[in-house]
Amino acid sequence: MKSKKRSECPLSCSLDLWGDKWSLLIIRDLMFSTKNTYGDFLKSAEGIATNILASRLQSLEESNLIEKLMHPESKVKGLYRLTQKGIDLLPILVEMYLWSDKYFTMPDDLKATIEAGKKDKDGFIKLISERLKNKIA
Amino acid sequence: MKSKKRSECPLSCSLDLWGDKWSLLIIRDLMFSTKNTYGDFLKSAEGIATNILASRLQSLEESNLIEKLMHPESKVKGLYRLTQKGIDLLPILVEMYLWSDKYFTMPDDLKATIEAGKKDKDGFIKLISERLKNKIA
DNA sequence: CTGTATCCTTAGGGATACTG
DNA sequence: CAGTATCCCTAAGGATACAG
Numbered sequence: 001m002k003s004k005k006r007s008e009c010p011l012s013c014s015l016d017l018w019g020d021k022w023s024l025l026i027i028r029d030l031m032f033s034t035k036n037t038y039g040d041f042l043k044s045a046e047g048i049a050t051n052i053l054a055s056r057l058q059s060l061e062e063s064n065l066i067e068k069l070m071h072p073e074s075k076v077k078g079l080y081r082l083t084q085k086g087i088d089l090l091p092i093l094v095e096m097y098l099w100s101d102k103y104f105t106m107p108d109d110l111k112a113t114i115e116a117g118k119k120d121k122d123g124f125i126k127l128i129s130e131r132l133k134n135k136i137a
Numbered sequence: 138m139k140s141k142k143r144s145e146c147p148l149s150c151s152l153d154l155w156g157d158k159w160s161l162l163i164i165r166d167l168m169f170s171t172k173n174t175y176g177d178f179l180k181s182a183e184g185i186a187t188n189i190l191a192s193r194l195q196s197l198e199e200s201n202l203i204e205k206l207m208h209p210e211s212k213v214k215g216l217y218r219l220t221q222k223g224i225d226l227l228p229i230l231v232e233m234y235l236w237s238d239k240y241f242t243m244p245d246d247l248k249a250t251i252e253a254g255k256k257d258k259d260g261f262i263k264l265i266s267e268r269l270k271n272k273i274a
Numbered sequence: 275c276t277g278t279a280t281c282c283t284t285a286g287g288g289a290t291a292c293t294g
Numbered sequence: 295c296a297g298t299a300t301c302c303c304t305a306a307g308g309a310t311a312c313a314g
Contacts, residue, residue: 100147
């Protein structure tokens with residue numbers, strides 16, 4: 001939620017930017033699904049509230065992790081996508097998935113993806129990363 | 138702070154366990170410094186409040202990310218250390234540092250460490266990880 | 275010094291209504 | 295449907311006092 005800086009520690013600074021319970025879930029949606037609109041994010045399983053979503057989209061944009069574009073098919077709709085800075089969070093998310101895989105039971109629809117990430121982590125990161133970069137370019 | 142489960146998504150589950158603004162800072166202290174007591178954590182630069190620290194230590198222990206032992210030199214003191222589950226968070230923290238290195242200015246005392254992590258990430262992780270495992274064994 | 279407890283303020287967040 | 299606004303409650307968290 002972009003809280004105020006607590007120390008010079010880079011880890012702490014990162015947490016101040018996106019270390020809340022919702023920001024990374026929006027990032028996740030933008031990374032691993034085709035979700036890219038307000039309504040898409042709302043529909044995600046966690047059930048984020050409308051006001052929270054709006055506030056997070058705003059703070060993520062202020063932090064330059066995502067950017068908001070005009071939707072090509074609608075005047076009112078925004079279209080959100082990751083910036084390079086946001087894309088660079090990918091290795092962190094991947095490691096989180098790998099950790100989770102060790103300590104939680106994985107939903108079926110994720111098993112294949114995780115397996116790919118486990119087999120060839122760097123390759124997997126590169127693949128997704130390229131895919132996302134192409135959207136920017 | 139171990140909030141209630143919002144979905145089956147492993148990423149979301151992880152955040153429910155340690156995705157607050159303080160938990161990872163305690164983990165950081167246990168990983169990259171010699172801090173291992175209540176007073177040590179209190180002294181960290183971010184200035185955590187006593188009640189928050191106590192609550193986080195408790196929830197991290199409940200989640201089996203850390204464990205509390207008797208301090209060998211004191212009857213009243215607790216001694217905290219990472220469990221294997223906690224140690225396994227290391228790659229996540231390392232990726233966070235590497236991301237930070239790209240987008241924040243690094244404090245001088247961290248530059249050398251980060252440089253080591255950048256040069257040989259896997260080796261770095263293995264090194265720290267072994268060091269922490271030896272404390273458990 | 276290690277924690278616990280209490281007080282109190284603010285921020286997070288759910289529900290829902292509302293506007294374009 | 296996209297987003298804002300309001301209401302209201304609960305959780306987070308700072309300050310400080312207190313107990314062993």
